[in-house]
């Protein structure tokens with residue numbers, strides 16, 4: 001309610017329920033008193049109705065913040081279920097996430113969903129990191145590509161168009177349709193224009209005046225493709241994902257998460273692919289060591305310890321490679337491939353289980369070797385630190 005002149009409302013139901021009466025005002029704040037049933041209404045910044053906070057300046061921030069907090073609590077329950085079961089497959093996890101968390105974070109998003117809101121995206125990133133078993137330093141582009149989930153903003157856009165489809169089929173006497181028709185008659189930015197923008201953004205034909213339904217399947221397909229393209233471009237711009245963009249196969253989606261790996265193996269492969277496995281290349285970032293000096297401490301090759309060196313070249317770990325060679329060669333002979341080609345092949349769906357076991361052995365071996373070096377060089381001030389162990393301890397604390 002707003003008013004520049006004093007006026008009175010007759011509201012038989014308001015009566016004594018004073019707490020349910022609020023006067024919302026516009027900027028600048030209106031000083032004219034508003035009465036309802038002879039009672040002066042107090043001014044309020046927000047008014048909660050059916051779980052939505054109607055803000056005095058029509059801001060959705062409080063609604064989004066409140067919904068995101070509730071959705072986070074709901075995600076906490078999924079975490080408890082996950083931990084009690086030790087692990088779960090992607091289908092179960094997605095069912096839980098899309099049934100218990102997103103309906104809360106997108107509540108009413110058919111109305112407020114157009115603008116960019118960071119909280120739902122932050123929550124989705126957190127959920128994705130939890131399932132993959134990676135830390136918070138993992139680039140969002142990599143986790144988004146691995147999980148292949150729709151961007152929350154695009155999901156809200158679909159809800160908006162779905163609601164528009166409902167409106168065109170609704171009884172014209174109903175209030176939402178009357179508001180929709182009123183807004184159509186106005187030639188300024190509003191919900192109707194937002195829906196038009198969404199359809200144009202996806203290069204889909206749309207006429208505000210027509211009453212035919214929009215094709216939601218087509219819209220979802222287009223938005224999902226845009227979502228994938230966006231993250232792929234972003235992945236190319238992240239130095240941490242230099243290896244990821246070379247070894248990730250874009251032809252297939254959810255290769256890592258769909259494979260029924262144990263939580264530990266999934267986490268190892270995800271860390272390895274996303275460039276956050278605590279090897280020298282990654283740990284050097286936290287200690288500001290120049291990239292050229294992030295050399296492998298296991299072998300005498302004096303090479304930078306990249307993912308490629310660690311998995312395919314490090315001579316200190318060659319005995320583990322030999323151990324798994326026959327098993328890998330049963331699927332495909334990797335002998336004549338380059339390091340990157342080998343890695344790409346090993347991350348494919350038919351080899352990823354073997355690769356995860358091999359990676360686990362190599363990483364355990366690396367930790368043991370690094371630990372031995374540290375004990376031996378304990379009296380030496382220039383002794384290498386334990387980057388892997390140190391980082392993991394920090395991670396556990398987080």
Ligand SMILES: [Zn+2]
Nearest residue numbers: 296299314315
């Ligand atoms: Zn090495």
